[in-house]
Amino acid sequence: MKAIFNDIVIAESERTVKVGGNHYFPSNEVNHQYLEESRTHTTQEGMGEASFYHVKVNGEVKLDAAWTYPNPEKKAEEVRSYIAFTDAVELKD
Template structure:
């Protein structure tokens, strides 16, 4: 089962991931909310739309903008609606 690991914590785990451009998108409901902090960062992808980011924080350690998601994905990216992906120091294990 794919899982996302950060700072020795499993922060998401699901058999229901969607792989887009090499990134596993996990259902948002599988993400540990207790390690998340809001971020004001946004980026734009021409085919997916505007991405929003979340910062991970736990036990005095943080990873700024390590989680991203598309709150309102464009039609061609509907498969990532209500899903999150990871980068930076988050490892996704298949």
């Protein structure tokens, strides 16, 4: 699975985890140079608190276009420190 933004592959993994229709990429298979921490945090029941990132590639920015659960609830432990992307980022199998 690849995550592509502005024609650049920002994440690539054969080990994504699919939860709730979202593909989560292992953090070490995401190119963090294209992510900038956001101040946005949300809480999803059953998942825990999500921390967001802005995605920035070649001058194009999508605010809050990626998120992670650094300390997920027990039933969401499989996505701890994995990163998912909004529809602003294209996913290709």
